[in-house]
Amino acid sequence: MADTQTQSTEQEWGRVLICGGINWAHNGKKDKVANGTPDLLSPYILRSLSNLKIVKLITGPSANYAVVLDIHGAAYIFGRPPSPALATSSDIISENAPVKISPTSLELKEGVKFVDGAAGRGHVLLIDSEGGVWGCGNNVTAQIGLPVTMLIPKFTKVTGPWLKDPEVKIIQVTAGHTFSLFLTSTGQVYAAGSSENGQLGNGKTGERLVKAGKVTFDLEVPPRLVQGFTDKKIVQIASGNQHSLALDEEGFVYAWGYAGYSRLGLQDQVNRLVPTIVPHFAGNNIATRGHAILCGPTSSIVIDRQKMFLIAGKFKLTGDGSTGQAYTYFNLSVMACKVIKASCGGCTHFLTTPDPVGGIMTVGFGQGAVTDHLLELGLGPDAGKSATKAQKIEPLSGIDVIDVAGGAFFSLFLAKPNEALEDLTRFPEWVPSDSNCMVCGDDDSAGVQLECEKCEQPYHLFCLDPPLKDVPEGQWFCPECAQEADGGVDHPFLPLSLDEPRPRNRLQSALERVQASSGDAPGPAAPGSAAANSNSRKGSRTPSVKPDSQSRAGSVASGTPRGTKRDREGSSAVGEFRLVRRTVAIAEPEVKLGLALISAAPR
Ligand SMILES: [Zn+2]
Ligand SMILES: [Zn+2]
DSSP, rough: OGGOOOOTTTTOEEEEEEEEEEOOOTTSSGGGGGGGGOOOEEEEEEEETTOOOOOEEEEEETTTTTEETTTTTTTEEEEEEEEGGGGSSSSOOOOOOOOOEEGGGOOOOOOOOEEEEOOOOOEEEEEETSOOOEEEEEEETTSSSSOOEEEEEEEOOOOGGGSSTOOEEEEEEEEEEEEEEEEEEOOEEEEEOOTTTTTOOOOOOOOOEETEEEEOOOOOEEEEEEOOOTTTTTEEEOSSSSSSEEETSSSEEEEEOOOOGTSSSSSOOOOOEEEEEEEOOOSGGGOOOOOEEESSEEEEEEEEEEOOEEEEEEEOSSSSSSSSEEEEEEESOSSSOHHHHEOOOSSSEEEEEOOOOSSSSEEEESSSOOGGGGGGOOOTTTTSSOOSSEEEEEGGOOEEEEEEEEOOSSEEEEEEOOHHHSSOEEEOOOOOSSEEESTTOOOGGGGGGGOOTTTOOEEEGGGGOOOOSSOOSSSSOOHHHHHHHSOOSSOOOOOOOOSSSOOOOHHHHHHHHHHHHTOOOOOOOOOOSHHHHHHHOOOOOOOOOOOOOOHHHHHTTTTTOBBBOOTTGGGGGGTTTTTOOOOOOOOOOOTOOOOOOOOOOOO
């Protein structure tokens, strides 16, 4: 029912879908086969977050984790986080138990939200609605923008020169391997970290000879202004592993940093130490200027003002765009469709485009004819082996994807609730649940039970407060799961109950907490309490539907709205998941993290 409460003033939100590798401890490692959590071959609704109104997906081509932001401004992180301190027990955060980080836990004042961020391989940044930046993770090269230290274990505020002017906010950040960029509301760009390939755009690599064959690089901290933009207004920034792009308000595109595979789109492999204008988007014809920018690990992408998708660098393993034939300048690489949103994962590219039959179509292509790399495209178990050309992601047919984010080994989609979304399977497909009503404890012979879309726990229509006469249309969440989603940044967020049905007392304690905080006026008896269970209360409510499990089962099969109680035995099949071997074959010169000294061997 949360879905029907959407107001016109509300920020656009959706539900999180996930596909690809979710074996966080072993993603990208050779021992993955032996530790088989199956990969998800097509997008599933991520059940743990299925009740939340999500507004932003944050992951990246080198990130084995994700952060998503909800409509209240809280952050939820899962995967292998950049700092083990973010996890509650092991160094992995299960997708079934995302960790909630509220702005108030960082002592931001009430009402301040997390609004954006960036996910690098080893560090993550979040932006709050007051323009502050918070960083966490690897800081060996000062890439977070804080003084050099092995690790920033918990989110810590980044103190940059922009703080001198209280009017200036940070509105966008990027996270490369060894550096970060910070875009201010005044259109200036700051950079922090290591500049061995010119990533910081400050005109130097900061290289110093230590001894024969060994050099060290100056690390830039606190963040320092990127050169060349003082008379311009930059409106967007993007970073790959070792290079960056910027877009100004006139649509000019600038590139700098490491130029291997011609990823800067400047027709050569010469590193640029300062932002360099990309001629392709600098013509007099305004329509050919840049509209949006993004970076793959070794590629650059510009969506031009005609909404065309142009790519430079290496983004495939074979053929055009591969190691041998990297696009040295920006090429129109995919079907000529108008791009709404685009994202790059480790080996994947996604874009959304208007669907000719209405709504939004999601399109993807992988790095090459390497089956192992196509899982995170979410093309489904029956898809062909190659996605060198962009193709529609069929399992998302009819689903309006409003945001997409490619991770290193997995992909996330943000889907607006509609009928097609309701038909999509959740992951995990099954969670244990009770057969008796969570309020009165009676079985479904007493009346129709609704089953929560998230926790699967049953509730009689007449046991709800207020009671329902009919099965509601669309997704339905139980009082606890609805409260969890609507309760704001400080409401507790509980992991999925996977081993046993969600305990009854969690609902009661959650409601009691809410009642306790809503003043001392005596409220109605909490569902599940002795009063609620009394015969008089039960007797006062009349089931509006005849208890008849046979007819109900039949009506579910013929397509009544989701949310009615379904046959749990039938929904427990897990045969669709396949374990697929995964190898990583991205030939990228690595900058060794964890070492202050970086080999100067020629690449
Ligand atoms: Zn009941
Ligand atoms: Zn529930």
